[in-house]
Amino acid sequence: MACSSAPTLDSRAYTDAPVRVELTEVPYFPDDPYQCGPQSLAMLLTASGIATQPDALVDDVYVPGRRGSFAAELRAASRSLGRIPYQLDPSLPALVAALADGYPVLILQNLGLGFAPTWHYALVIGYDRQEDAFLLRSGPHERLVMSTRHFERRWRLGDYWAIVALAPGEMPGWVQKEQYEEQLAYLETAWSASVESVYQQMLSRWPDSTSANLGLGNIAFGRGQLDAAQIHYQQVLASDGENIAALNNLAEVYGRMNRVEDAFEVACRARALAVDHPLESAVAATLRGLQSHYPGHRCAAL
Amino acid sequence: MLVRLRSSVIRRLVLPLVATLFSLGTLGAQAGIITPGQAASAEAQVRHLDNVQTFLAREDVRQNLEALGVDPNSAAKRAAQLSPAELAQLSGDIENLPAAGGVLEVLGILLVVLLVLELVGVTDIFNNL
Numbered sequence: 001m002a003c004s005s006a007p008t009l010d011s012r013a014y015t016d017a018p019v020r021v022e023l024t025e026v027p028y029f030p031d032d033p034y035q036c037g038p039q040s041l042a043m044l045l046t047a048s049g050i051a052t053q054p055d056a057l058v059d060d061v062y063v064p065g066r067r068g069s070f071a072a073e074l075r076a077a078s079r080s081l082g083r084i085p086y087q088l089d090p091s092l093p094a095l096v097a098a099l100a101d102g103y104p105v106l107i108l109q110n111l112g113l114g115f116a117p118t119w120h121y122a123l124v125i126g127y128d129r130q131e132d133a134f135l136l137r138s139g140p141h142e143r144l145v146m147s148t149r150h151f152e153r154r155w156r157l158g159d160y161w162a163i164v165a166l167a168p169g170e171m172p173g174w175v176q177k178e179q180y181e182e183q184l185a186y187l188e189t190a191w192s193a194s195v196e197s198v199y200q201q202m203l204s205r206w207p208d209s210t211s212a213n214l215g216l217g218n219i220a221f222g223r224g225q226l227d228a229a230q231i232h233y234q235q236v237l238a239s240d241g242e243n244i245a246a247l248n249n250l251a252e253v254y255g256r257m258n259r260v261e262d263a264f265e266v267a268c269r270a271r272a273l274a275v276d277h278p279l280e281s282a283v284a285a286t287l288r289g290l291q292s293h294y295p296g297h298r299c300a301a302l
Numbered sequence: 303m304l305v306r307l308r309s310s311v312i313r314r315l316v317l318p319l320v321a322t323l324f325s326l327g328t329l330g331a332q333a334g335i336i337t338p339g340q341a342a343s344a345e346a347q348v349r350h351l352d353n354v355q356t357f358l359a360r361e362d363v364r365q366n367l368e369a370l371g372v373d374p375n376s377a378a379k380r381a382a383q384l385s386p387a388e389l390a391q392l393s394g395d396i397e398n399l400p401a402a403g404g405v406l407e408v409l410g411i412l413l414v415v416l417l418v419l420e421l422v423g424v425t426d427i428f429n430n431l
Binding site for chain 1: 336342
């Protein structure tokens with residue numbers, strides 16, 4: 001075997017990715033010193049339809065004492081502006097797939113050395129498999145061409161951290177359920193107008209999605225459609241029989257249906273499961289509500 | 303020593319109590335239907351941090367940010383919008399957590415080494431400043 005060569009874009013499995021991608025419509029904002037965090041995030045969000053500027057994001061993500069920004073805060077700021085910061089799988093093929101689908105990718109790089117890091121955020125806007133290079137909006141460079149070998153090294157030293165911004169209803173093929181659901185949870189208020197269609201979309205892709213069934217059940221409940229709500233909550237329980245939220249909400253539905261025995265049965269199951277759980281007080285409140293409507297019923301002692 | 307002791311008393315006794323009072327205060331709002339957001343964040347808390355830990359971590363992160371020069375009002379708001387997983391990252395010791403800004407803060411011999419590495423193309427620091 002010959003000595004191993006550095007990875008190139010063509011030597012890996014890229015299935016159907018185009019030879020060349022450049023997302024030319026992604027805006028470029030010049031950077032202020034130290035502020036590649038607000039700069040990259042502003043480019044990412046603006047490309048996703050949230051018009052903003054680096055200066056407007058400084059208060060949300062810049063840390064003066066570190067003259068930089070933490071990755072966790074870039075994600076939080078993105079959510080608070082209504083975009084899911086979806087973290088990509090840590091691999092070049094995942095990055096290429098996102099770019100091929102039209103999503104610019106915010107990455108963390110270490111431009112220095114492992115023991116003396118120089119951290120930097122940049123926005124990847126394309127690649128060229130023939131040139132074996134990536135295209136970036138990075139610091140002072142509106143269009144930086146970086147060889148795959150250099151790019152890969154700097155990104156690897158940044159632990160392959162990479163996010164894309166997903167708008168409501170955007171659910172590309174490579175999106176995975178758990179991470180999408182977790183991020184969506186913190187976005188609900190921002191997306192309240194469109195959340196129902198997002199849940200429906202999730203359900204058609206992941207029929208056993210807990211968030212989607214719970215969300216659609218709640219929407220149905222809010223409209224007084226008790227049968228539909230019951231079906232959604234039962235779907236959650238079919239895949240996770242100990243889901244406290246679904247048991248609790250189903251108890252509310254049965255309560256409204258005057259199915260008293262059923263209501264107490266699921267409420268008491270929820271209470272037994274919720275001991276020392278963050279939802280304990282919510283479940284206790286549901287049970288108290290049922291008891292005030294239907295006095296005389298009790299759960300067996302815990 | 304006394305200060306340490308007091309802060310540990312605060313952590314063990316007072317803050318959990320405050321956290322409990324907080325959750326009692328919001329009982330009314332929580333009665334009835336549990337939203338997917340509540341359910342997911344409860345699950346995330348169970349996985350990453352429990353209720354009281356979340357409360358403490360948020361306070362910890364707020365103090366960390368303030369100590370690093372973030373305006374107190376912004377620090378509180380920023381700590382409030384972090385998920386339990388993100389809180390776990392930013393609470394405690396964040397000295398070595400990457401905070402990217404594109405600043406070079408090395409001196410002396412290391413600078414010379416970096417200049418050489420830059421010239422032979424290993425690093426790419428100066429190009430991005």
